[in-house]
Amino acid sequence: MTIDKAASGVLPEPPEATVSASQRERLLTAAVDLFYRHGVGVGANALCKSAGISKKSMYQLFDSKDALLVAALERRVLADAAFLLPPPDFGPGPRARLLHVFRQLEKFARSPEYMGCAFLAPQVELKDPAHPASLVAARVKRQHLEGFFRTEAERGKATDPDFLTRQLAILYDGASTRAGIGADDLQGLAVTTAETLIEAAGITD
Amino acid sequence: MTIDKAASGVLPEPPEATVSASQRERLLTAAVDLFYRHGVGVGANALCKSAGISKKSMYQLFDSKDALLVAALERRVLADAAFLLPPPDFGPGPRARLLHVFRQLEKFARSPEYMGCAFLAPQVELKDPAHPASLVAARVKRQHLEGFFRTEAERGKATDPDFLTRQLAILYDGASTRAGIGADDLQGLAVTTAETLIEAAGITD
Secondary structure: OHHHHHHOOOOOOOHHHHHHHHHHHHHHHHHHHHHHHHOOOOOHHHHHHHHOOOHHHHHHHOOOHHHHHHHHHHHHHHHHHHHHOOOOOOOOOHHHHHHHHHHHHHHHHHOOOOOOOOOHHHHHHHOOOOOHHHHHHHHHHHHHHHHHHHHHHHHOOOOOHHHHHHHHHHHHHHHHHHHHOOOOOOOOOHHHHHHHHHHHOOOOO | OHHHHHHOOOOOOOHHHHHHHHHHHHHHHHHHHHHHHHOOOOOHHHHHHHHOOOHHHHHHHOOOHHHHHHHHHHHHHHHHHHHHOOOOOOOOOHHHHHHHHHHHHHHHHHOOOOOOOOOHHHHHHHOOOOOHHHHHHHHHHHHHHHHHHHHHHHHOOOOOHHHHHHHHHHHHHHHHHHHHOOOOOOOOOHHHHHHHHHHHOOOOO
């Protein structure tokens, strides 16, 4: 972008702005990692130290720690969705597309770094559905995961698409949480359980 | 107890000890409530204020806030187990006994005060399976809930009792967590989903 502007005769951005953009990036990267590993209670000091920036810079970049938490959740959405959801050109029908999510979840759970759903934990920790981060986390789950379940349940002509959506959301949240706390490694469990529920809902393909 | 001792000629306990016992009770009651409503991060000040005791008394009663958290979890076990599990003389077979838990969970979720499983949330919040409170919470779930699921699955001659136990544990944790964060009211959902899994496991009665 800077090169293009320079080439077109526009002055390059002043060094200060460039530093801020890279600081913002470092802070967001640190925030995604630390909030996930340690929870929403991570302090501003730890965030700044990990990002290698000053507290003053942090508050120039984000109005509050809550605003940084919201931005960190939004930053994480695309990576998680790309891993969990099948690509648009994924061949098979609704049943296989739904099962793909739970196959990926079992893979997620194999990683020693896996600590459960990054959007569920903040809601459990904050205990306040009206908190900006709870609102964003709940919206992300509704749009990306429950929305996907519902679309496929409808395409697969489930007896009751809303009901199957609720069931798969509970399965996803229960499985991811138990993997996150180390109570279950999910291997051989998430996909098979999803299969049972999908079949009971009348989806055959 | 004091009266018995007095009647048998033993001196009654000094007033200081009596105060301590009542202080312990007040502190534990406050801790059960505050840790559940606000999470493991509740401060010593809030706990002491709610219990109406001094910080010095708190640390005379419990070595640390973690020790108080552990005691609060242990205090809660019997009440939750009595509500969720069927009494020993509960008539019907394993299928009905298993479903009883999910029927009670749906009732739990109807209360505006319900914030999910009191033993799962601390583990999500602490993010440390080796923390004393995580160890207690995990043990409580294994002994009281998963132990119950396994016993009934075996009594009902499930195809694979361990597998059904894992499935029902995930259903319980997913359902209770989603109810706790306000994502689902569970009505008509938890029992029916448990039914599907129990039937798929080959338990008919």
